[in-house]
Amino acid sequence: MSTTAEQAQDRRGPDPGEVVGERRHLTNLAYRLLGSLAEAEDAVQETYTRWYAMTRRQQEAIESPGAWLTTVAGRICLDVLGSARARRERYVGAWLPEPLPDRTEWFSGRPADGGAEPADPADRVTLDESVNMAFLVVLESMTPAERVAFILHDVFRYPFPEVAGIVGRTPAACRQLATSGRRRVRDAKATPAPAAGQAALVRDFKEAWEAKDIKALVGLLDPAATMTADGGGMVGTVLRPVEGGEMIAQYLIHIADKAPGLVLLERTVNGRPGLVAQHSGTTVTVAAFDVDGGRVTRIWAVRNPEKLRPWTEPGGESDTEDGTADATTPGTADGTAEIR
Numbered sequence: 253m254s255t256t257a258e259q260a261q262d263r264r265g266p267d268p269g270e271v272v273g274e275r276r277h278l279t280n281l282a283y284r285l286l287g288s289l290a291e292a293e294d295a296v297q298e299t300y301t302r303w304y305a306m307t308r309r310q311q312e313a314i315e316s317p318g319a320w321l322t323t324v325a326g327r328i329c330l331d332v333l334g335s336a337r338a339r340r341e342r343y344v345g346a347w348l349p350e351p352l353p354d355r356t357e358w359f360s361g362r363p364a365d366g367g368a369e370p371a372d373p374a375d376r377v378t379l380d381e382s383v384n385m386a387f388l389v390v391l392e393s394m395t396p397a398e399r400v401a402f403i404l405h406d407v408f409r410y411p412f413p414e415v416a417g418i419v420g421r422t423p424a425a426c427r428q429l430a431t432s433g434r435r436r437v438r439d440a441k442a443t444p445a446p447a448a449g450q451a452a453l454v455r456d457f458k459e460a461w462e463a464k465d466i467k468a469l470v471g472l473l474d475p476a477a478t479m480t481a482d483g484g485g486m487v488g489t490v491l492r493p494v495e496g497g498e499m500i501a502q503y504l505i506h507i508a509d510k511a512p513g514l515v516l517l518e519r520t521v522n523g524r525p526g527l528v529a530q531h532s533g534t535t536v537t538v539a540a541f542d543v544d545g546g547r548v549t550r551i552w553a554v555r556n557p558e559k560l561r562p563w564t565e566p567g568g569e570s571d572t573e574d575g576t577a578d579a580t581t582p583g584t585a586d587g588t589a590e591i592r
């Protein structure tokens with residue numbers, strides 16, 4: 253027989269603190285599924301909107317609020333991924349995932365004093381190997397269903413029957429989707445080098461760039477290296493990847509010549525050593541690196557200012573109206589590097 257206290261607890265329904273406490277998990281899930289902090293926060297907000305739109309009786313009928321919230325968030329992200337594929341086909345230049353700073357390094361929306369929850373969603377995302385840039389770029393090559401099934405099962409360890417309830421496929425079909433996603437990751441060799449070795453290489457890269465030492469840069473870059481930039485059509489940048497270590501080195505020296513006063517900072521980018529370029533106190537580029545065999549094999553340079561908000565300290569001044577320094581990213585109309 254239930255006690256009076258137990259009956260009162262039953263009438264109270266789900267603990268509001270428990271429901272709100274799922275936000276960190278939901279943000280971690282949504283960012284990995286969408287590759288965009290802004291879209292992830294929107295998906296999480298929509299999830300909570302649907303929860304609070306239910307009547308008290310409907311909420312009390314849900315056995316596990318956490319599981320319900322995860323299911324709804326997963327389905328919202330699946331829908332967003334479907335529409336995002338069409339949007340990204342119209343995107344100006346390459347689309348790259350939104351880079352995340354280390355929790356000690358982001359600027360916008362600092363946690364309120366004494367607040368239990370950080371004010372900025374960037375500080376809710378756990379930085380591990382499932383958010384390194386190389387991994388997120390591979391995720392972009394997956395179909396929406398592949399991505400959701402793979403992330404839910406291989407990263408968050410949800411069993412396939414639960415994944416099936418989110419994806420809307422059978423458990424067997426979800427198993428195949430996850431296997432396909434796993435194959436894409438394996439084929440792309442998205443396994444990062446040890447962080448200590450990468451940090452030393454990135455530091456050498458920074459020093460060679462600052463010194464405009466093209467020979468040193470070429471030595472640090474793999475001959476088949478690729479640099480991809482994302483300006484989103486909002487700032488000047490190359491629209492197609494720059495290929496080859498020598499071409500990348502020439503391009504970087506050209507940037508240094510065109511942008512006096514550019515400051516390079518060693519920062520953690522999606523959990524891995526990277527570089528941040530600032531001009532007049534404003535972050536204009538965040539660069540993530542992939543390293544293999546002691547050389548840089550890939551550089552992802554995010555320039556789109558909408559993706560750099562967690563990196564820019566409020567009040568930073570800039571030489572251009574949109575807070576960026578266009579001189580740092582010379583390019584031509586057809587998207588090739590303008591190297592002189």
